[in-house]
Amino acid sequence: EAQVTQNPRYLITVTGKKLTVTCSQNMNHEYMSWYRQDPGLGLRQIYYSMNVEVTDKGDVPEGYKVSRKEKRNFPLILESPSPNQTSLYFCASSSVSYNSPLHFGNGTRLTVT
Amino acid sequence: KNQVEQSPQSLIILEGKNCTLQCNYTVSPFSNLRWYKQDTGRGPVSLTIMTFSENTKSNGRYTATLDADTKQSSLHITASQLSDSASYICVVDSGGSNYKLTFGKGTLLTVNP
Numbered sequence: 001e002a003q004v005t006q007n008p009r010y011l012i013t014v015t016g017k018k019l020t021v022t023c024s025q026n027m028n029h030e031y032m033s034w035y036r037q038d039p040g041l042g043l044r045q046i047y048y049s050m051n052v053e054v055t056d057k058g059d060v061p062e063g064y065k066v067s068r069k070e071k072r073n074f075p076l077i078l079e080s081p082s083p084n085q086t087s088l089y090f091c092a093s094s095s096v097s098y099n100s101p102l103h104f105g106n107g108t109r110l111t112v113t
Numbered sequence: 114k115n116q117v118e119q120s121p122q123s124l125i126i127l128e129g130k131n132c133t134l135q136c137n138y139t140v141s142p143f144s145n146l147r148w149y150k151q152d153t154g155r156g157p158v159s160l161t162i163m164t165f166s167e168n169t170k171s172n173g174r175y176t177a178t179l180d181a182d183t184k185q186s187s188l189h190i191t192a193s194q195l196s197d198s199a200s201y202i203c204v205v206d207s208g209g210s211n212y213k214l215t216f217g218k219g220t221l222l223t224v225n226p
Contacts, residue, residue, distance in 0.1 A: 102149075106155055
């Protein structure tokens, strides 16, 4: 089954403790992206990648890192999480062909205390 | 600044009734407009993708319209079902090499029995 898999689904951590949220897709998509979703703000892009070893900042990249060493994986790294990074995070992937839809994972709910 | 505005913010209807959700955008350049459905706590799922030349596109009981001249789109849901309760997100794709998407904040639809 074609899917984007994020782990974990839920994560509670403390300020300053480094964490990684994994994202993997099995559709051989070139494009992958991370979003955060907060009440009243909608989905906001954190980082995106057009292909292996190619990453770029989205609209809200501060406090986050990403890497794209393999085509299928696009982990999101919070080196020193802070409470304002408490949010619902989504990974998505897509072919770069014209009019290809984004496929989203089921989200990771992160709480930083 | 590219923006996507959706209305209403929330809507409550009775099962079996029809409803229409609105999306106005000020995004340039324009490549395509997408509607996504997001169930509570889940990732968004693509409903339709419409290019500049398409006025109407259907996906089952969902029909999207696009007026590229006035930069407006609507999503019409026919004979609503309880499972239609979700947030509906309008997204405009600017095209280009960096695959830039502008997200609306969504309309929360509740279908009551």
